[in-house]
Amino acid sequence: MLNSVVLAVVSLGVEPLGRLVGGVKWLWAIVNIILAVCMAMTVLITRIAERQRAKNPALIGNPSIDVKVGALAFFCVLGIPLAVTYSVPFALASIYSSTSGAGQGLSLGVLNVSIVIPQMIVAAIVGQWDALFGGGNLPSFMLGAMAAAISAILAIVLLPSPKKEDEAKISNLSMGSVH
Secondary structure, three states, X not given: XXXXXXXXXXXXXXXXXXXXXXXXXXXXXXXXXXXXXXXXXXHHHHHHHHHHHHHOHXXXXXXXXXXXXXXXXXXXXXHXXXXXXXXXXHHHHXXXXXXXXXXXHHHHHHHHHHHHHHHHHHHHHHHHHHXXXXXXXXXXXXXXXXXXXXXXXXXXXXXXOOOHHXXXXXXXXXXXXXX
């Protein structure tokens, strides 16, 4: 629940936050670093919980307050990259497609496919990946942390910065939908 609250609050400030950090590519890199740190923190939280359960079997199914706080903080912080993930790629696709003359529908369709295909690959291999390392899902979290860190580096190196006039054109368009 708190993840959704953080997501909602951050969603309201994505545009000013992007300006504050120096542009959308820097925002994307920063949230990927946050995601990588959070994914890596799962190892720490899990190890603390396992150590406590080994010392006190009564904690099985009822973790200590520090494990609960760590897990809660972890999920709260994950709302930040989630808010940016829900908006920035689609905004960038709209900016680049409108300035290049490409259709926005096609561009957003390609973006959606580029999101879905990696999810399908992960779903197909994650079980075998975790089994390769003795079970549990920590290897997948670490792989996710590495992928997020690589994504942060690639965002800085490869992602073009949209021109200010292109951003202004997009933000001045009236967009809406009726459901």
